[in-house]
Amino acid sequence: MIKVALCGVGYWGRNLLRVLSSNPGIQLAAIVDTRLEVRERLAQSFPSAAIYEDASSVILDPNIDAMVIATPVSSHYSLAKAGLDAGKHVMIEKPMCGSSEEAEDLVARAKAYGLTLMVDHTFLFHPAVRKLRDLVASGTLGHISYFDSQRVNLGLFQPDVNVLWDLAPHDLSILDYRFAAEPVSVEASGYCHVNDKSPDIAYITLHYENSMVAHLNLSWMSPVKMRRIALGGSKQMAVWDDLNRDEPVKIYDSGITIHSNQDREINLPNYRIGAVTSPRISGPEPLTEVVEHLRRSILGQERCQTDGDFGLRIVRTLERAQSALECSLQQVACSKRNTFNIIAAE
Amino acid sequence: MIKVALCGVGYWGRNLLRVLSSNPGIQLAAIVDTRLEVRERLAQSFPSAAIYEDASSVILDPNIDAMVIATPVSSHYSLAKAGLDAGKHVMIEKPMCGSSEEAEDLVARAKAYGLTLMVDHTFLFHPAVRKLRDLVASGTLGHISYFDSQRVNLGLFQPDVNVLWDLAPHDLSILDYRFAAEPVSVEASGYCHVNDKSPDIAYITLHYENSMVAHLNLSWMSPVKMRRIALGGSKQMAVWDDLNRDEPVKIYDSGITIHSNQDREINLPNYRIGAVTSPRISGPEPLTEVVEHLRRSILGQERCQTDGDFGLRIVRTLERAQSALECSLQQVACSKRNTFNIIAAE
Amino acid sequence: MIKVALCGVGYWGRNLLRVLSSNPGIQLAAIVDTRLEVRERLAQSFPSAAIYEDASSVILDPNIDAMVIATPVSSHYSLAKAGLDAGKHVMIEKPMCGSSEEAEDLVARAKAYGLTLMVDHTFLFHPAVRKLRDLVASGTLGHISYFDSQRVNLGLFQPDVNVLWDLAPHDLSILDYRFAAEPVSVEASGYCHVNDKSPDIAYITLHYENSMVAHLNLSWMSPVKMRRIALGGSKQMAVWDDLNRDEPVKIYDSGITIHSNQDREINLPNYRIGAVTSPRISGPEPLTEVVEHLRRSILGQERCQTDGDFGLRIVRTLERAQSALECSLQQVACSKRNTFNIIAAE
Amino acid sequence: MIKVALCGVGYWGRNLLRVLSSNPGIQLAAIVDTRLEVRERLAQSFPSAAIYEDASSVILDPNIDAMVIATPVSSHYSLAKAGLDAGKHVMIEKPMCGSSEEAEDLVARAKAYGLTLMVDHTFLFHPAVRKLRDLVASGTLGHISYFDSQRVNLGLFQPDVNVLWDLAPHDLSILDYRFAAEPVSVEASGYCHVNDKSPDIAYITLHYENSMVAHLNLSWMSPVKMRRIALGGSKQMAVWDDLNRDEPVKIYDSGITIHSNQDREINLPNYRIGAVTSPRISGPEPLTEVVEHLRRSILGQERCQTDGDFGLRIVRTLERAQSALECSLQQVACSKRNTFNIIAAE
Known part of the structure; x- marks a missing residue:
């Protein structure tokens, strides 16, 4: 006990x-x-x-x-x-x-x-995330070329973090969990509507070693809630829509085959559009799994999946995104000032 | 005749x-x-x-x-x-x-x-776009703080343009039509999956003078087609989903009121969530309107709405986005090379 | 207390x-x-x-x-x-x-x-049902010509009631609550798949004095859950989809105007198709309201809305539907026997 | 030629x-x-x-x-x-x-x-109907226990037929095509809102020899268009939603297994809820197929699938439904008169 x-x-x-x-x-x-x-x-x-x-x-x-x-x-x-x-x-x-x-x-x-030092990344214990992981790990989707996440809603504004630190950890934990590598480069843009220094909309692009690009559209300003991740693979594609009660995960047997073309300068893709399958997603409440995993990790019965090193990697990527975001916000402010000066000078 | x-x-x-x-x-x-x-x-x-x-x-x-x-x-x-x-x-x-x-x-x-020199930006003659314009022009939505577009599908790859030049003109024409100003600054990232030099996924962020940010998520690689524009206003918000046959435009009587707070460092927003209205969208085929507008412009009966100056502004913004996109692609390539060199050196 | x-x-x-x-x-x-x-x-x-x-x-x-x-x-x-x-x-x-x-x-x-004798018809305390009642009571919808309910899902089979007694009380309580009259005539058909004597699918048609027809499609055998009521009015129509999280109630500003036509034998309708509005539906948990209403009814602070007379009327209509259903099942069994005899005799 | x-x-x-x-x-x-x-x-x-x-x-x-x-x-x-x-x-x-x-x-x-005498039941040449037929014929769905159709919209009122003769042929042709038998018994109810003698809403229940029940909900009075057929099988269930552009046919790997229970009076069902698959539905325009089939039937190259006998069976079932519908309408009118007389007498 x-x-x-x-x-x-x-x-x-x-x-x-x-x-x-x-x-x-x-x-x-x-x-x-x-x-x-x-x-x-x-x-x-x-x-x-x-x-x-x-x-x-x-x-x-x-x-x-x-x-x-x-x-x-x-x-x-x-x-x-x-x-x-x-x-x-x-x-x-x-x-x-x-x-x-x-x-x-x-x-x-x-x-x-x-x-034991564990970080509660509950998302990774969600049956839909486990399904996505299995789809990638088993090679069902083929090589993953993109990850596209839309995580927008109205509020909740949080006083001590901005929209990036609030919403991105969900996606970054899935990306780390699945692709086991930190991004090679991180780009960001965004906007601060409510508080000058604290973005409430952020767009993050992450590039990975293995030709994969990830994009996060994060917002506290959207009238419609969206929680949607699309994974594009060379064989199949998958979409997880967390607000679709009946069919949260859909696997599209669709894809693009690229033909290199010696006679022409450009490659021409072939499209394949097939069936859509929605596997049954069920399982215990993720947080129940988190707490049981904590218990077993402490007892040495399981290797902690979301240990300190895992949490650290997420924080490191958040810092890189934050830095890119601040850089973008400053450049935009600078452009606006210049535009103003030009107008004022005229 | x-x-x-x-x-x-x-x-x-x-x-x-x-x-x-x-x-x-x-x-x-x-x-x-x-x-x-x-x-x-x-x-x-x-x-x-x-x-x-x-x-x-x-x-x-x-x-x-x-x-x-x-x-x-x-x-x-x-x-x-x-x-x-x-x-x-x-x-x-x-x-x-x-x-x-x-x-x-x-x-x-x-x-x-x-x-008469006219550019066929058919989109602007679409009844849903006209509805959005009216909502903005009449002040119904209040001050527009963001424009968020998702324009993704599988194909059609085009040999002479990339995904940016193919899909962005739709959004840029609406933005220009409505907000009558070129962006102060343009940021871009993306990826070339099929052809080395030609992006098939592009993420564009445009900043405007009047505190508005626009974001375009453009892709030829998505298994699910999406054609969706969200407009966030200080009073109301609107979403146009071109693939929603029954209710393409929805107006959300929801919003955020910002209270500046002298006692605290941060502003706290108030959320308001109200009814959703979907106005009836109907009208003649947009291209029929385009051709009739061409005829009347030639006869001097109407001032051409999408004249050469209009088309030029769109091209100018495309060039800026293209330039930002190329810059991003080069930096990423450079980061990957560096990462490789570091690994190789170790 | x-x-x-x-x-x-x-x-x-x-x-x-x-x-x-x-x-x-x-x-x-x-x-x-x-x-x-x-x-x-x-x-x-x-x-x-x-x-x-x-x-x-x-x-x-x-x-x-x-x-x-x-x-x-x-x-x-x-x-x-x-x-x-x-x-x-x-x-x-x-x-x-x-x-x-x-x-x-x-x-x-x-x-x-x-x-105090109260029956727990929780449904009537649901904010969506209250909204529907207000729409009818205020005359917004005009004269109600039909009520169409689809209440289907997979299970739960109940040992002591059939699908009629399990699911119809929801609709019958709304009908009674709203239209304050028992049906003039009740028709029914259905089928017993799992247990010989206990229908698991039932179709009920109820005719009311004031030119209104109600139809209930009840099933324990559907792979897709549906909880949907449509109300057709002479001015507007309303649909409550209990599984639509974001927009459960929709009001259609659509309708039919009937022109009596002296020159011709038939009346020709005019269609009007207008906007769709989805009012914000929110409020306390219905059962909380039920229990508070019970408390106030006992204390004499409120007149009990779902008293014994109310519950009795629902039971009486259930009995009539049950009787019509049994009659239909017997006739079908009889037809099948006859068909068999004819085949056997040939 | x-x-x-x-x-x-x-x-x-x-x-x-x-x-x-x-x-x-x-x-x-x-x-x-x-x-x-x-x-x-x-x-x-x-x-x-x-x-x-x-x-x-x-x-x-x-x-x-x-x-x-x-x-x-x-x-x-x-x-x-x-x-x-x-x-x-x-x-x-x-x-x-x-x-x-x-x-x-x-x-x-x-x-x-x-x-050659052919009836143009275009529906049977629709790729989704062919898919449903294949699912039934191959035994994928198991024994079919119910067919549930919702075919409702606003208008078009037709002067020479009522809603039954206008909309039911679609469903009846699929039922005949697939189950190759006329119903053992036909029940009907409905309502005449616009014209006294011509129902604009009809509910039809058809019972078939092999323990299958079919129900049609037909209306010219609904603000929302629905074109939806559900097929319940002992192994799997299928739904065709003709207005779902992306995934018109869905196959639910869900079902009910019935355990006969000697110790208890009632059978208890077991539910199985599995994946949902949406096969790719594509093919030539159905009417093109109809016309080509006509040509080949005339030339003796194909046996006419929707010949006079086929059309006759559909008409025969329509007549039975019409007769049941008229009978129901008269009984309801009679009940209303009686109610009125009782009220008048009081």
Whole structure:
């Protein structure tokens, strides 16, 4: 029975609370939240758990085996570091940290102490993502030439992260999980409508070694919610539409065969358009799988799939995208100033 | 009765043939096509029209009032120039020319000669585009903060243009038509899967003076066809899905109100989610309107909406996007080489 | 604080448990379930409620003000009668009883005792149903000429009711709620695939006084789930698709105007096809509203909308449909026998 | 080269005109239409065809090999009889005749004379219908337990037929084509909104020998067009949605296995929910196939699939449905009168 403390019972923390408390191999030993009214409610519903205002109480409690950190991103590093230093296994919500420097430090500590450091990339435990992975791994789709994601909706604006850090980790975790390589180059553009320095729309293009291009269209400003990933392969193509209740994943037996043409300068493609198949997608709730995987990783029964190194790679790519995005925003601002100056001078 | 010659009876030329021949104010006086079997068929179906192998016959024919040019892009300039020099009005398929230099020269000639020079941007005569324009012009949507277009399908690869020149003119014409300004800055990325030098996927970001950002996702490699434009306004938002037969245009009474917050560092948005309305979209075939507009422009009854200056602006923006795209492709190639060298050196 | 006992914690009972226990004006005083393991779980989660194996304990408990009956249909009558006789208010799951005779008896007792007798037709508290009612009541749709419902899915087969008694109450409650009249005539056909005597597909046609026809297509055998009601009005038409997450209710500004034609034998209709509007549908969970309405009805603060008379009318219509259905099944069986005899005789 | 005369150039006749004139083995020798302005236009476009006001001219013309009759239903019989008597092959639009008596007479004459008598049930040449047939014939779906069709839209009201005779032939032809048997029993209900005696909404239930039930929901009063057929099989189920451009046919690997249960009174079904496959549906225009099949049937190269016997069976089932529908309408009218009398008497 692993004794776990949950730090933070916000939007996602509530889900962790439910799932942690129903895993038979886990004892929810402590819950931390800064809000008094939340703590009072927790005390009623979870009489056997210690309820704390401050995570330091968890750090000091020698009974706690593991900490699950679901607080704002800015506090991830200090909490996780304190937990690891106190000999506790740690799971952190995604994104792992606000910088790769912090993430690297956590990875080093966990390795030095021989502790489990996991990042909760729940998406990878989603049955549709597992299906996409199997389709790629089995060669069913052939060589993957593009990954195209549209992840747009109205809100929720978050005060401590921009749209890139909020939405891109989903796609980047799938890309890393599947293609096991960091991008060779990262391009970005976007716009800040609500807050000057914080993009609420971002377009990211990632180029990979093996002739694959990935594009993410991320927005907090769209009236229609879309959660759609298209994977183009040389043999088949697949689309996952997370809002399609009945047929979330579709596999298109369509493709392009390229004929190199010695007589002419250009290659001409042949199109093949075939059947569409929608496999049955079902399975347990992804977060249930995450928590069970955490338990087994701590017990050494499974190799942690989304360990610190994994979380670090995602943060590193986010940093590269953020840097490209800032560069683009500055150039655009500069162009606008120049345009203004030209107009003013005329 | 205006006497018109049609040059080129390819994919789009066939539609022009049908529409030109059924406009009661137009006499289809001549048809040009390089293919013998096409000319034989035309001779049977259009006994009253002259059928030529070469456009020079049209240039020399003093009876022809106007030329409609539906040949490959590379021939647009020379044909149009010859037509204008011979005193004929000219309509050219989009994109107008392969370079802005050529387009500028045609504009200058048409102005000098007092002839009508029109570019066939059929899209602008589509009832859904007119609806979108009305929604923006009337202020119904409020200030437009973004334009997001997805224009993807499988093929048709075209030998003389890449995906940018093939698909972007649709969006650029709507943007110009509506927002009456060229972009302040143009960013692009993409990929060449089938032919080394010719992108078949392109992502374009355009920034406009008035805090608007436009993004185009263009692809010849998608198994699912999508033709979708989203317009985000401060009051309402609109989406045109050209493949939605029943409700192509939807207006979302949803939006974001931004509260500047003196006490805090960040602005917090308020979301409003309301009804969705799908206005009835109907009207004559857009190309019929194009041809009638050409006729009236020639007769001086209407001011040409898609004149040479219009077509030139589109070409100029295409050139800027092409230049940004090439720059991106080179940088990526360079990054890949470096990555390879690093690996090789290790 | 009204003291309520819940009898039966099956599929729907679980929802009632959650909602009853979170209504601040209700004290969940007792819970009844025949299964030991269920009772053990309930004892843990609801330490302040009495947990009984048998509803008779509730009947005998003078502290209980009201009983909520969520047991199989066959037990509704005897439980409700005992409850009323013991002076308790009663809410019964739909369908109210297995026969109108039973339902009439309950209505008479509740009236005699001055107790609240309510039937849980949750559907009527659904915000989409309320929207439809408002559209009809306000005259927006004009005179309603038809009601067309498709309510099909794969299972769940229920041992104690057939597809008619399982699915039709939803539609019948909306029809009664809205049109406040019992049908003049009821026709039915159907089929028994799985069990000889128990239809799993049923087609019901109901004719109403005011030139309205209603048709229900009910099935437990469809691979695709559909929950769709269309309402045809003389001015506008409305469709509620319960599975359309984004736009569940659509109002079509389309209609038919009938021109009586003295010169000709037939009337010719004029079609009008206009915009489609999808109003925002939102509101509290319907069952929460049901339970609050029960509480207020018991306290005399509201007139019970789905009282015993209401439930009785639904049962009466179900009986008429059942009778028509049995008649149709017998005639078909007879036709088949005759066909067989003819073939055998030949 | 078969010399064909087309009688009637209305809505469907225009399509026949286009297809007949482009079949290389057919010479469109004559065209008949009662309207002067139509004949004038035809004379221009089809200079090599004789243009007649009256079909009697065709009957008298010994050069004509075959007549294609696309006139109103009421004239089908007399025209076809005259054609057959004059030794001409005949193809009639569906429904074949207004009564089975007429249809039987035509069948007898065609057999006596050894002439081809074909009914244009174009639907059966639709690639989606052929796919459904193959799925049934190959046993892929298993035993078919139900056929459920929804064929609703707004108009077109037709003066000489009601909604049953207009829309049901599509479904009945598929049912006959596929299941090769007439129904054992036919039930019907409906409503007459626009014209007293002519139903514009009809619900038809057909029972077949082999435990299959078919249901048709036919309407001219629906704001939303639907063209959807569901086929339930013991192994798999299939749905054809004619308005789904991308995936018209879907095959659901879902089903119900019935376990007979000796210990209990009822059978319990097991549900299986699997993948969905949408085969590629493509092929030539169905009407092109119809015309070519007519030509080959006349030449004796193919056995006519939709011959007079086929058309007769469809008419016979329409008559049975019409009779059931009239019976239902009378009973409802009677119930309403009685209700009125009861109310009046009170």
